[in-house]
Amino acid sequence: MEDSKNSESGLQGVVPSLSLSDEAFSLFADLIYETSGIKLNVMKKGLLTSRLLKRLRKLDCKDFYDYYQMVKDNRDELIEMLNCISTHTTKFFRENYHFEYLKTRVIPEFIKDRPAGTIRIWSAGCSTGEEPYSIAIAVNEALRTIHAESKGIIDIKILATDISTNVLETAEAGIYEYEQLPDEMPPDMAGRYFLRGVKEYEGKIRVKNFIRDMIRFRRLNLKDGIYPFQRKFDIIFCRNVMIYFDEDMKRHVLSMFYRHLSDNGYLFLGHSETMLGSNGFKPVFITTYKKQ
Numbered sequence: 660m661e662d663s664k665n666s667e668s669g670l671q672g673v674v675p676s677l678s679l680s681d682e683a684f685s686l687f688a689d690l691i692y693e694t695s696g697i698k699l700n701v702m703k704k705g706l707l708t709s710r711l712l713k714r715l716r717k718l719d720c721k722d723f724y725d726y727y728q729m730v731k732d733n734r735d736e737l738i739e740m741l742n743c744i745s746t747h748t749t750k751f752f753r754e755n756y757h758f759e760y761l762k763t764r765v766i767p768e769f770i771k772d773r774p775a776g777t778i779r780i781w782s783a784g785c786s787t788g789e790e791p792y793s794i795a796i797a798v799n800e801a802l803r804t805i806h807a808e809s810k811g812i813i814d815i816k817i818l819a820t821d822i823s824t825n826v827l828e829t830a831e832a833g834i835y836e837y838e839q840l841p842d843e844m845p846p847d848m849a850g851r852y853f854l855r856g857v858k859e860y861e862g863k864i865r866v867k868n869f870i871r872d873m874i875r876f877r878r879l880n881l882k883d884g885i886y887p888f889q890r891k892f893d894i895i896f897c898r899n900v901m902i903y904f905d906e907d908m909k910r911h912v913l914s915m916f917y918r919h920l921s922d923n924g925y926l927f928l929g930h931s932e933t934m935l936g937s938n939g940f941k942p943v944f945i946t947t948y949k950k951q
Contacts, residue, residue: 695880
């Protein structure tokens with residue numbers, strides 16, 4: 660006799676025509692929101708289907724319900740599912756005006772106030788690493804000028820987090836296609852921070868070790884009620900991440916940023932993201948805010 664669950668949903672097993680029923684989509688969408696804060700509307704049904712099918716086939720699941728139960732029962736597979744559905748579109752110096760502002764305004768301001776000490780920066784939703792590496796490069800470019808005029812020693816610590824373990828592996832490796840560098844980057848600047856690949860790495864670049872050593876990569880879910888930080892950050896980048904959240908999740912994340920940002924610290928959001936009310940922040944530049 661045909662299984663009633665499969666009969667109702669039209670799922671006949673893992674075949675190319677396998678489809679995700681509305682009921683199954685709702686189950687996954689609710690679970691994804693509960694565990695990550697990412698809100699999927701029905702327009703994302705096709706995207707979710709194509710991304711999850713790879714896991715169904717790899718694990719030999721008979722249908723989406725079978726896979727859903729596996730995800731519910733297995734935290735490791737839950738993380739794999741979140742890896743599948745996370746969107747990671749980024750590049751070096753994306754929205755470059757933020758990095759110019761960081762280099763010419765923010766870093767000099769902090770160093771003026773504390774000629775020797777530590778500046779802590781957090782890249783939240785760092786994806787494959789281009790953003791935190793761009794931050795590290797911008798900071799180093801600022802320090803090249805400032806150190807010529809200052810005897811102080813500045814320690815820069817950058818934390819980069821993402822919900823996806825897959826992208827964090829790519830980020831830690833620090834290897835990219837040469838075309839991912841912006842066309843306008845001067846050759847001498849590229850030479851300061853990147854190594855050119857040879858032989859099997861022809862056409863690729865790798866971030867130099869002294870830049871990679873500035874950054875720690877960790878998995879973190881912005882949905883969590885507690886973030887595991889003992890010290891506050893001076894600068895937080897969270898760009899083009901909250902576009903995937905609903906209003907409640909945005910308020911949660913912004914309140915956590917406020918809690919973990921130092922007084923007069925800076926928060927950088929994406930070009931299409933706006934602050935919900937003041938929330939203790941005042942605008943100081945393009946989608947850039949300062950804690951009041």
